[in-house]
Amino acid sequence: MGLFNDLSANVLKSRVGITGAGILLCLVLVSAFTIIFIPLDTYKQWNNPSSWTLFPKSALPSWVNIFLAKKIPEHQILDNTSTTVQTGDNARKIMQSFETDYAFDYFPSDFIYQYTAKYQGTPVLEFDVTRPDGMTLHLLSYSLPNLKSRTVFSDKVFSTNESIRKNILLASDRFAFSIVSMPVEEVVFSKTDAHEVLKGKYTFVAKISTTDAQSIMDDSKLIIGGKVFGLIGTDEQRRDLAIGLLWGTPLALFIGITVSVVSVVSGLVYGVFAGYKGGKTDESMMRFNDIIYALPALPFLIILAVTISNSIFLMIGFLMIFGWVGIAKVSRSMALQIKNRQFVEASKAMGQKSSKIIFKHIIPQIMPYALASIAISVPAAITTEAGLSFLGLGDPSFPTWGQILHDASKHGAVTRGLWWWVIPPGIMITITGLAFVFVGNSLDTFRIKR
Amino acid sequence: MGLRRYLATRGIILFCVLMTTLLLTIMLVGSNMDVILKKGVSIQVRSEITENRALMGSFKDTKELDQFIQNSIDNRIKALGLDSPWYSPNRIGLSMYKIITLDFGHATFLSSDSGSSKVSDIILEKMPRTVLLFTTATIIISMIGIFLGALAGSRTGSKIDKATSAFAVISGSFPVWWIGMMMIFVFSFTLHLFPARATPLISPSDPGYIPALLYHMALPLITIILIGFGTWAYLVRNFMVNVMQEDFVTVKKTIGVAQRKIVFQSALKNVAPPIITVLALSLSGSLGGAIITEAVFDWPGMGRLYFEAISVMDLPVIIGATYVLTAFFLISIFVSDLLYGYLDPRIKTV
Numbered sequence: 001m002g003l004f005n006d007l008s009a010n011v012l013k014s015r016v017g018i019t020g021a022g023i024l025l026c027l028v029l030v031s032a033f034t035i036i037f038i039p040l041d042t043y044k045q046w047n048n049p050s051s052w053t054l055f056p057k058s059a060l061p062s063w064v065n066i067f068l069a070k071k072i073p074e075h076q077i078l079d080n081t082s083t084t085v086q087t088g089d090n091a092r093k094i095m096q097s098f099e100t101d102y103a104f105d106y107f108p109s110d111f112i113y114q115y116t117a118k119y120q121g122t123p124v125l126e127f128d129v130t131r132p133d134g135m136t137l138h139l140l141s142y143s144l145p146n147l148k149s150r151t152v153f154s155d156k157v158f159s160t161n162e163s164i165r166k167n168i169l170l171a172s173d174r175f176a177f178s179i180v181s182m183p184v185e186e187v188v189f190s191k192t193d194a195h196e197v198l199k200g201k202y203t204f205v206a207k208i209s210t211t212d213a214q215s216i217m218d219d220s221k222l223i224i225g226g227k228v229f230g231l232i233g234t235d236e237q238r239r240d241l242a243i244g245l246l247w248g249t250p251l252a253l254f255i256g257i258t259v260s261v262v263s264v265v266s267g268l269v270y271g272v273f274a275g276y277k278g279g280k281t282d283e284s285m286m287r288f289n290d291i292i293y294a295l296p297a298l299p300f301l302i303i304l305a306v307t308i309s310n311s312i313f314l315m316i317g318f319l320m321i322f323g324w325v326g327i328a329k330v331s332r333s334m335a336l337q338i339k340n341r342q343f344v345e346a347s348k349a350m351g352q353k354s355s356k357i358i359f360k361h362i363i364p365q366i367m368p369y370a371l372a373s374i375a376i377s378v379p380a381a382i383t384t385e386a387g388l389s390f391l392g393l394g395d396p397s398f399p400t401w402g403q404i405l406h407d408a409s410k411h412g413a414v415t416r417g418l419w420w421w422v423i424p425p426g427i428m429i430t431i432t433g434l435a436f437v438f439v440g441n442s443l444d445t446f447r448i449k450r
Numbered sequence: 451m452g453l454r455r456y457l458a459t460r461g462i463i464l465f466c467v468l469m470t471t472l473l474l475t476i477m478l479v480g481s482n483m484d485v486i487l488k489k490g491v492s493i494q495v496r497s498e499i500t501e502n503r504a505l506m507g508s509f510k511d512t513k514e515l516d517q518f519i520q521n522s523i524d525n526r527i528k529a530l531g532l533d534s535p536w537y538s539p540n541r542i543g544l545s546m547y548k549i550i551t552l553d554f555g556h557a558t559f560l561s562s563d564s565g566s567s568k569v570s571d572i573i574l575e576k577m578p579r580t581v582l583l584f585t586t587a588t589i590i591i592s593m594i595g596i597f598l599g600a601l602a603g604s605r606t607g608s609k610i611d612k613a614t615s616a617f618a619v620i621s622g623s624f625p626v627w628w629i630g631m632m633m634i635f636v637f638s639f640t641l642h643l644f645p646a647r648a649t650p651l652i653s654p655s656d657p658g659y660i661p662a663l664l665y666h667m668a669l670p671l672i673t674i675i676l677i678g679f680g681t682w683a684y685l686v687r688n689f690m691v692n693v694m695q696e697d698f699v700t701v702k703k704t705i706g707v708a709q710r711k712i713v714f715q716s717a718l719k720n721v722a723p724p725i726i727t728v729l730a731l732s733l734s735g736s737l738g739g740a741i742i743t744e745a746v747f748d749w750p751g752m753g754r755l756y757f758e759a760i761s762v763m764d765l766p767v768i769i770g771a772t773y774v775l776t777a778f779f780l781i782s783i784f785v786s787d788l789l790y791g792y793l794d795p796r797i798k799t800v
Contacts, residue, residue, distance in 0.1 A: 287463060294467040296779050298741060299756070299772050300474070306760055307478045383625045387742050390627060391757060405628065409746070414634045415646050422635065426628035433623035441619070 007371065011442045020438025023431060031250035043247045046239065046399045054114070054221065055238040059229040061420050073104035073226035080220050092213050098204040098222040107186045107197060109225035113206060116154035116219040122146045123210035127157060127164075129188055132200025137171055137188060139164045150214065159184045185225075233420040235404075236411040244399040245424055251312075251400050252382050252432055259316055259381035263323030264374045271328035272362050275335030276354065282332070289328050297322040301384070305393040312395035315388065319381050327373055331366055338362050368443065375440030379433030386429055401425040453791050460787045464780045469546075471776045475769055476545055477537070483765045484536040486558060491530065492523045554770035559762045560755070563653075569770040572755065577774070580740055580751030583667055587674040588733050594675070595682025596718070596725065602683060603690025604713040611687065618684035626677045630746040633673045644669040648747040670747040678732075685728060689721040696720070723790060730786035 011017035045051040056075040065071045080096040096115075102108075113127060127140040140163055144153060157164075160183075168187050172179050176193045191198045204222055208215070232241040274285040304318050338344060344361055352360075363370075388394055389402030392410075396403065404425045408414070413421040476483075499505060499519055509515045527533050534541060548555070554569035562572040602614040638646040648670055650662035693699065694717060702712050744753030752771060759767035 290463050291467050291470055294464060294780060294783060295471060296772075296776050299775055300471075302741070302756075302760055303475060303478050303768065303772065306763070307482065379623055386625060387627065390625075391742060391745060392761070405631070409631065414631050415639055417635070417639050419635060422628075422631050426625065426632070429625055429628065430623050434620065437619055437623060 007368065007443060011439055014442045016438045017442030020435045020440075020442065023435035024439060027249055027253060027432060027435065030246065031253055034246040034250055038243060038246055042243050043399055046244065046247075047396060049237055052238040052240075054112075054223055055234050055240060056109075056225060056227065056229050057234065057238050058236050058418055058421075059227055059234045061231060061233040062228040063231070064228060070105035071103065072228050073102075073106055073108050073224070075226035075229040076100055076222075076224040078222040078224070080222075083217070087213055090211055090213065092210050092215055094208045094210075094215070094217045096206045096217060096220050098206075099201060100204075100222075100224060101201050102189060102197070102224075103199050104226070105197060106227075107183075107189050109227065110159045110183075110185055111188075111204075111225060112159065112223040113157040113204070114154070114221045114223065115157075115206065115217060116152060117144065117208060117215060117217045118150060118152045119144070119208075119210055119215035120147050120150040120212050121210060123208045123212070123215065125157075126207040126209070128205050128207075130203045130205070131188070132198055132202065133192070135174065135192070138167050139184075139188075140167060144208075150212070154219075159188075232424055235407060235418075235421050236413075237407070241404065241421065241424065244404050245401070245428060247399045248401040248404065248425065248428060249432075251398055252385075252429070255312070255316060255319075255385050255400075256378035256382040256432070256436070259319045259323055260374045260377040263320045264327050264370055264377060266320070267324030267327030268331045268363065268366065268370050269358075270324065271331035272335040272358055272366065274328070275332035276339050276358055276362060278336075286329075286332065289325055292322070293325045293329070295322070298384075298387075301388060302391070302393060305388060310393055310395050312385075312398055312400075315385060315395065319384060323377060323381065327370075327377075330369070330373075334366050334369065335362055338365050372440050372443035375436045375443060378436040378440075382429060382432060401429050456791055457788060460784060464784050468773075468776060468780055472546055472549060472773060473542070475772050476542060479765050479768060480536040480542075482763065483769075484532070486765060487530075488527060488532060490558075491526050491532065495519065495523045495526055549769065549773055554773075555766045557759075557767045558764045560759060560764050560767055563750075569766050572767065573752070573770055573774055576750065576752045576755045579663070579749065580744070580753060583670060583744075583749060583751060584674070584740060585733065586667075587671055587678065588729070590671075590675050591678040591682055592725075592729055592732075594679040596686050598679070598683040599686025600690055600713050600718055600721075603687040604694055604709065604717070606691055606694075614680070614683045614687060618680035621677055621680035624677060626673065627742045627746045629677055630670065630673050630743060633669055634747070637669055648744075648749040667749075670743060670749055673747075674743065682728075682732075686721065686725060689724055690717060693717045693720045727786045727790050730782045730789065733782055 011021055054077050059075055060072065062074050065074070078098045078100060081099050082097050084095045086093040086095075115125075117123070123144050125140070125142045125144055126138075127142075128136055128138050130136045140157060140161065142157070142163065144155075147153065164184050168179065168184050171187075174192055175187070175190070177195055179187045182195075186195070189197055189202070206220065208217060230240050230242050232245060234240055235244075270285065270289075274282045274289075301315075301318055301322070305315060308314060339362065344357060347357055347361060385394065385400065386402030386405070389400050390406045390409065392406055394400060394403050394406065402425075405422065408418070408421040408425075411418075496519055499515075499522065506515075509518065524533075531541065531544065536542075552570060554573070557567045557569050557572060560572060561567045562575045564571070564575070566572070598610075598614055602608075602611040605611055634646050637643045645666055648666045650659060650666050652659055652662055656662075690713075694713075699712055699717060702716060703709075740751060740753030741756050742753070743749070744751050745757045748754065752775065755767065756771045756775070758764075759771060
């Protein structure tokens with residue numbers, strides 16, 4: 001293990017090496033965090049639009065508000081803060097309230113109440129809001145559909161609902177301006193004397209009155225629609241981009257490291273074997289190597305992805321096929337030098353098997369070079385996968401960074417100025433690439449020094 | 451004699467590569483190709499028969515007509531040799547022969563701007579644009595790279611040397627197509643300086659087409675140069691560092707020849723062979739990278755043609771374009787071998 005200690009000491013000695021190792025450590029931690037704490041379901045549901053309906057469409061990241069004088073409303077998905085249940089002999093009232101402190105300078109784009117209830121009969125749903133100025137607006141009275149036996153029912157109430165609109169119009173004398181043609185949310189969140197946002201605490205209360213004493217309400221949410229959301233924002237299909245980027249990290253590391261390790265190791269063994277054997281074996285092995293070397297890789301990867309399958313595991317395999325040739329050439333020439341050294345000749349004279357000589361004596365000598373090339377060839381694998389995904393040839397079931405950029409370009413994110421959709425994935429690709437190049441370079445200087 | 455033998459082996463290997471590529475491509479797309487060809491034949495036969503009124507009148511009912519059409523299709527397929535499976539040696543041999551003689555047939559969906567569906571016409575129309583963009587870019591990149599690399603290599607450890615190396619490593623880590631997206635964002639979305647799509651809207655026959663094309667070329671050109679010159683400078687720098695340690699440079703320094711003269715006249719001349727090899731290789735390498743770059747900028751060249759052909763599975767175009775791209779790639783490898791053998795006398799003695 002002395003070699004590895006030397007190597008890690010060397011990486012940590014140079015400033016570039018420390019930077020690279022530091023970034024790499026961060027990426028590994030992010031991957032571990034994602035795998036442990038982010039539910040696996042979020043990536044399986046990545047391409048399922050119905051699991052993202054609560055999220056806003058193309059929302060900016062929420063930190064942009066720091067730089068803005070007028071704050072853009074944040075998209076809020078509220079769970080109910082309190083549930084009170086009053087049970088009588090033959091009746092039950094369930095009340096759920098949602099609180100939000102609205103401190104933005106623009107009106108929300110809408111609000112949606114999503115609820116799930118288990119009941120029988122025909123309960124009545126009432127929906128009210130109490131504003132910071134103490135005014136209570138009655139939004140909706142609605143009888144839920146009649147159910148003969150106790151069943152689960154879920155539905156959504158949208159702010160564009162026609163009865164909410166009529167109920168609001170009943171309060172038009174309380175406002176100093178005409179609210180007739182205004183969207184509901186702009187009335188609910190408005191000052192009474194002028195059409196401006198009224199900041200402060202809003203409490204939405206949903207009440208279900210039923211004759212069924214055993215009815216239950218759960219899993220209710222109030223969504224106050226905004227235009228900023230989360231750390232990275234959302235895309236056109238309402239997906240939370242932060243989740244996509246987080247899942248992209250372990251995927252990129254997996255693709256990059258698997259491809260480079262397998263191709264470097266197989267190239268190394270191939271090259272050393274050819275160099276050690278020499279003669280006809282060497283000649284024919286190197287001619288085969290030349291042929292693979294001259295094949296145009298990208299067109300082939302594209303044709304393979306189109307005709308065979310775009311599964312991510314097959315793509316990893318294809319990348320390996322084109323990855324080993326360069327390493328094989330270099331390690332062959334290194335083996336040619338090493339095989340004439342005395343200790344190799346000595347073990348040959350002692351009658352050791354050639355496989356033993358190759359693995360025990362020659363390959364350990366080339367190890368520092370191999371480790372450096374593993375690190376240096378990781379970025380190429382990641383960018384090639386990202387490029388193929390960007391062209392739309394990637395595996396759509398995995399949210400890789402290239403896949404996110406492909407979706408972005410498909411929806412014209414660049415020409416529409418949706419920068420938060422385009423910049424972060426590219427930065428992640430670049431940072432990951434740089435980290436490996438830094439580590440690889442500091443390993444390489446170690447090899448040259450030796 | 452040594453040089454001739456070296457070039458002969460290289461030539462044979464590259465020809466083998468070309469044939470392997472072709473064979474692999476045909477094998478990969480062969481079964482799909484077969485289905486499409488047969489469908490094409492049946493459509494053709496059907497329309498020929500239905501257009502022939504006299505023949506149509508001679509049938510008693512639709513059953514007889516269907517029977518006749520089916521027979522004609524079978525005959526035509528047999529006549530074209532499509533009845534044997536696509537992997538039979540005859541069929542593969544025939545299609546390889548056709549491709550080698552540059553007979554790519556007709557495209558299934560795509561057509562050239564002038565309306566021809568012949569694959570060779572389409573490729574001939576797109577090729578010059580790719581060559582225009584990438585050759586211009588490579589020439590500019592190499593000029594900047596050689597100048598900067600020579601400067602950095604002659605003053606190792608200086609600020610310019612460190613900056614060049616750092617820029618090379620960092621710019622090499624960015625995916626070109628992502629930088630392309632950012633450039634479109636900055637220069638066409640925010641600043642409105644250049645068009646976002648690189649395809650001119652006016653028709654190619656218009657006299658203003660060429661200036662429009664050049665204007666649309668600016669953004670992809672700048673992007674490719676920005677990403678490419680760092681690596682070049684770094685390469686030239688490394689060659690240069692070696693040459694600057696040679697005796698003749700030390701001698702010139704001691705007799706008082708100006709540093710600039712040594713670097714740009716004597717030393718650069720000695721770095722020429724590897725630089726020219728790299729130039730030839732990077733020219734051909736850029737053609738492969740063209741697929742993604744052209745897709746981002748919507749540049750109407752070979753790369754985008756290839757991308758379009760893949761998205762609609764236009765197999766004759768895919769095969770034709772793969773062949774031409776591979777051929778270009780191999781020709782430039784061969785030329786670089788040739789130049790290397792010519793410029794570096796050591797190869798002749800091997």
